[in-house]
Amino acid sequence: MKTILIDGLGLIGGSIALAIRKKWPDDRIVAVDVSPAVLEHAKRSGIIDEGSLQLNAVAADADVIVLSAPVGIIIDHIKTLAELSLKPEVIVTDVGSTKQEIVKHAQKLTEKKVIFIGGHPMAGWHKTTISAARADLFQSAYYFLIDDTLIDERHKAAARALQGLLSELDVKWLTVSASRHDRIVAQISHLPHILASGLVNMSQNEFQSSPLSLKLAAGGFKSITRIASSDPTMWTDILLSNRETLIDKINRFHQYLERVRQALAASDRESIRTFFEKAKVTRDNLNEQTGAHAPNFYDLFLDLPDRIGSLARVTRILENAKINLVNIHILEIREDVAGVLQLSFSNQEDRLLAKRELNRHGLPTIRGDQ
Amino acid sequence: MKTILIDGLGLIGGSIALAIRKKWPDDRIVAVDVSPAVLEHAKRSGIIDEGSLQLNAVAADADVIVLSAPVGIIIDHIKTLAELSLKPEVIVTDVGSTKQEIVKHAQKLTEKKVIFIGGHPMAGWHKTTISAARADLFQSAYYFLIDDTLIDERHKAAARALQGLLSELDVKWLTVSASRHDRIVAQISHLPHILASGLVNMSQNEFQSSPLSLKLAAGGFKSITRIASSDPTMWTDILLSNRETLIDKINRFHQYLERVRQALAASDRESIRTFFEKAKVTRDNLNEQTGAHAPNFYDLFLDLPDRIGSLARVTRILENAKINLVNIHILEIREDVAGVLQLSFSNQEDRLLAKRELNRHGLPTIRGDQ
CATH class of the missing domain: 3.40.50.720 (NAD(P)-binding Rossmann-like Domain)
Structure with a gap:
């Protein structure tokens, strides 16, 4: 023992x-x-x-x-x-x-x-x-x-x-190694936290002088800044214990930002396009590499007029058809509106089968073109 | 006509x-x-x-x-x-x-x-x-x-x-006014896009030399960088048409980052803590102002061993009890695992009622303490 x-x-x-x-x-x-x-x-x-x-x-x-x-x-x-x-x-x-x-x-x-x-x-x-x-x-x-x-x-x-x-x-x-570990987490976790919190703090000024912009901060802004709601004490500890790596990461991120600023100042369309294209390729690739679905690729969207009733109908139909679901999410895109249901599938077959089953039961999908 | x-x-x-x-x-x-x-x-x-x-x-x-x-x-x-x-x-x-x-x-x-x-x-x-x-x-x-x-x-x-x-x-x-419009969207949409894409591009180097870190880039990193998958041409257009405002925003963001870097260099615990605390207050407040729920506050978490079957059971139980749901989401926290279901409610009463109903039907919630 x-x-x-x-x-x-x-x-x-x-x-x-x-x-x-x-x-x-x-x-x-x-x-x-x-x-x-x-x-x-x-x-x-x-x-x-x-x-x-x-x-x-x-x-x-x-x-x-x-x-x-x-x-x-x-x-x-x-x-x-x-x-x-x-x-x-x-x-x-x-x-x-x-x-x-x-x-x-x-x-x-x-x-x-x-x-x-x-x-x-x-x-x-x-x-x-x-x-x-x-x-x-x-x-x-x-x-x-x-x-x-x-x-x-x-x-x-x-x-x-x-x-x-x-x-x-x-x-x-x-x-x-300890140093490699700390560099990896600095890049994929600590730096993103700093950026999200910095963005929120910077936005605060805008929001204070303009309650309007606050109401508009939906969708993308909220999802990119969600991690800014984490525990401040825990994160202070983490940052201080990874100081040198993070100082280096911040310096390097300054350079990435600076390149965008220069491209903007020079109205350099090609550089800006390349910047966004590279990011898209890497980010899309990340989805494949980590086994997640490409964004919106095998997704279905449908209206949820009566949130809880329609949701139960949808999941029951999928269950009866034994269709496997990768994720389910209600998109909070508008105020005061019931919302749009996003269903994610791991492949096109499942997606099409689900679409057919839902349509057959009188639940039209929004993306009707595919 | x-x-x-x-x-x-x-x-x-x-x-x-x-x-x-x-x-x-x-x-x-x-x-x-x-x-x-x-x-x-x-x-x-x-x-x-x-x-x-x-x-x-x-x-x-x-x-x-x-x-x-x-x-x-x-x-x-x-x-x-x-x-x-x-x-x-x-x-x-x-x-x-x-x-x-x-x-x-x-x-x-x-x-x-x-x-x-x-x-x-x-x-x-x-x-x-x-x-x-x-x-x-x-x-x-x-x-x-x-x-x-x-x-x-x-x-x-x-x-x-x-x-x-x-x-x-x-x-x-x-x-x-046009200028106020462009400042608002620069802050809540364009700058976040630049940060997300910059973070992805910077991470690419790390990922290229280390396939390992790529596998680890789950959760927070993926959600903060999701918008980097947007259409590059459309975003190039948007950036170029909001050049001056964005150059100003990038300059100001540099300052926010620089303050964090200096606090790290000086091991200034108080400044770092204040940085994260301010961000948390603003971000939490944003949820209230825009009518969304505070993160994890009225949430329930439960295991989804058999994804589609358990999901259908959960929504059926909520429907029968006429409990209103704000959001539903499967947390993709681990590879190869069915996942954890996150249910969000608009108030504590709904949350407790849902917890009771789910438990009564043999579905234990993970957060058992409240």
Whole structure:
């Protein structure tokens, strides 16, 4: 029987606890969290065996320690652990959103012969703050293991042990260096967040002097800025722990913007066209590469005069015809109007079959031309 | 009986033709388009009475001319119209996405005593290229009339006549100046497009050297860059016709980015936090102001193990309980996995009622804590 210590019982820590519980019911799970209520609830529902508000009160017994708090706290707790006396073969790991800073601080553990393995499961759930975790939260998601921390056979064996412990998560394991990890997430997650929040802040001035433009900010603006509603504290932490990479990314983005500005100043139609064309090719390609559907390609659109009734009719017709649906969405394109239903299919056959079935049941699709 | 000339039978021109046909069945509708097939189809389906490939072949008979092609062509055709001999009381109007350039060129018409009224209906359908228009495409959408072109009583009377002609559209009419219009759309539409496309182009390098990051670009990145898949030609036109405003916007956005870069360089936690907090407040407020729901606030999440069957069950349960739904969406958070269904409600009562009903029917919601 091993003792697993989960430090931070949020969505990720909770999901990891559940996955371990399911696969290794004999292991003892101890959790540390700032909230007595969270610990009490987790204990009552059997997710953990014991809770503690203090890491140093329970760290000594642990065979595995999973640091699953925000990045700033992970770093603090690595420092704490480096001061404590731990089991000689304990494996310490983390789930932080950035890796270079954490790996740097974890050096203190390595110096004390404490095994540290850097990790990062990509759940894609940044936007939600749900506290109810699930054992299959990460199913088929990528879980990074950080190369820099797999320094010898002892560490590599520990990584394999960790993969065994977490096998119920059913993730895709990937090994990358801390710096490459941080560059990737800077590009696909951190920089987009900065751009979205910057755009919102800049728009605020316009909106303040003109309530009209606020009413007009529908569709594209709202979807591009949605991530600006994320938790400011968490994002401040993330940015500060990925400082140098982000400074470089911002500098490079300045250059991209500057090229557009120059093309505009010179009325250089060809450059602007190339700029948009390149982006379209890459973005369309992204859909194919990640297995998602090309935008609007296998989509059907139909009116939803009576939102809930029509929706139920549509899904019933598709169910009866056993047509597989990739996505369903109500387009919020206009105020005060019931909306347009967008149905996405993975191929043209399904799309045409669905169109025929819906039309046959008196539900006309909007895009009648194909 | 009046003759209405629709110049450009795309989504917007087609929808306007349908709306006029419905309200004023006695009017004669003539359309100009580059595509003989589009004209033939429109004629056969009774949307128009006559089609022509040449504007100058049919302009002389028109009582109203609606320029509904992309901005570049609208400007060309204004020049053409200024050379033709038109009916003395003809009303020329346009639906272009930017207004200052168009209004400037329309000066030529005004000099010849031809009435020109600038307009722009905001459909929010930029992303789709559907050719099947609908009379109610703009229902409850905003339709700008450009103040600069309402220069005297004769023009104001013409604007009222236009509103009568288009009353079937059921839009909300707004009067703004051309420059204010262009500043608003620059902020909420054109600049976001530039940022999204710039982000995609910058990411391309990373993606090329690292197929891995491409696989990881899910969720946030995909939604923020979705508009980069729009039509490059149309967007080149739009940018060039709003050059000066956009150069100013890009310069100002540089400043916002630069402030973040400096805060990062100085490890200025307070500034970064304030940056994200301001953005969150504004963005959350935007949801309230435009009548949409706050993100995740009145949402329910549930697993969709069998996508189409479970979806049909969910909508049936909601329909039977007569619970009104604001939106429905399948979160594409992971590859190869059925997905998580997000249901949005307009208030907490509906949300709790839906949760109870779904749970009662054996469909557990993920966010179990509220």
